[in-house]
Amino acid sequence: MTRADVxxxxxxxxxxxRVGSPSGMGECWRIVQNGEAKACKVITRGSDPERFEREVSAMQRIDSPRVVRVFGRGVLNTADDGADHPYLLSEFLPGGDVRQNITTSGWPDDSQLRAFLLAVLEGVAELHKANVVHRDLKPENILLLNSDWTQPVIIDLGLSRLVDLTSVTVYPWAGGTWPYMAPEQLQGERAFDRSDVWAIAVIAAELASQQHPFRRGEHNPPPDWDARLQAGMAIPGSRPAGLRDWLRSAGAYPGYRRPTAENARLQLESQWP
Known part of the structure; x- marks a missing residue:
């Protein structure tokens, strides 16, 4: 894709x-028009028109500083293949995603981690209030505004399912990024709000221990993956005890034992003062 196409x-x-690395579905461009910077996400591979419309609909339903704002959508024709590709326009947020910030600035300290988790849980709670399940929360789908750990913003609702509408997903189906997927997702069951809470717990454990709590470099789920998930998440003893207590709840293997995002936020505040 070229600037001329855009x-x-x-x-x-x-x-x-173009900004960032191309994803499995397309690429993202930073554009400036009339002095205003915007992000243009173009879906170049595996486009599902109905799912794309749902992504846009999901994002436009949310009004929160913790979820990226969407301005509009359309179709873009590229010269290389002559095909039409859907795109959406959203606010451009400087600062890079969590993974990029780890690479450039290092891991968060206790204070930064606590503020980050509380803010992310606030954003996820807003999604759930609008009957939206993200289904693909991971470090690459959380931006840090101005590289500030206290200002995370959730992006990329491409796998979201509007729980008050008929799902376009046919089950059994496992969609998402497997190292952050909840056990029920990996088993091909329907994701629900507590599946997002699991993903946040995995991210929290990764940021606290500076390594993924379950993955050891595998490119695909290993044969003992489910056993690893059942064993739970461990973090260094140097991290606050309240965080370890919270992870046992938010990272519970059975989905019904996990708190809602709002309750998880309240628990974190009380357990990790």
Whole structure:
């Protein structure tokens, strides 16, 4: 995809450049028009028109500083294949995602980690209030505004399922990023709000221990993966005891034992003062 392709669909831009690495579904561009920076996400592979419409609908239903704002959508024709590809326009947030910030600035300390988790749980609770389940929470789908751990913003609701609408997903189906998927997702069952809480717990354990709590470099789930999940998440003893207590609840193997996102936030506040 070229700048000419982008400007053909969106009009002249003062700036237009690809940002980040191409994902499994497409690529993202940072554009500037009339002095305003926006992100243009173009779906170039595996496009599912109905799922894309649901992504846009899901994102437009949310009004929260913890969830990226979407401005509009359309279709972009690329010169290389002559095909039409859907795109969406959203606010461009400087700072990079969690993974990028770890690489450039290092891991969060206790204070940063606590503030980060409380803010992410606030955003996920807002999603759930709008009957939206994200289903693919991971470090790459959480931006840090201005590289500030206290200002995370949730992005990429491409796998979200609006729980008050008929699902386009046919089960059994496992979709998401497997190292962060809840046990029920990996078993092909329907994701629900507590599946997002599991993903946050995995991210919390990873940030606390500076390594994934279950994965040891495998590219695919190993044969003993489910046993690892059942064993629970361990973090260094140097981390606050309240965080370890919270992880036992938020990272419970049976989904029904996990708290809602709102209750998880309240528990974290009380257990880790």
């Amino acid at each position: 400007e053909k669909a969106l009009g002249p831009c003062q700036e237009a450049a």
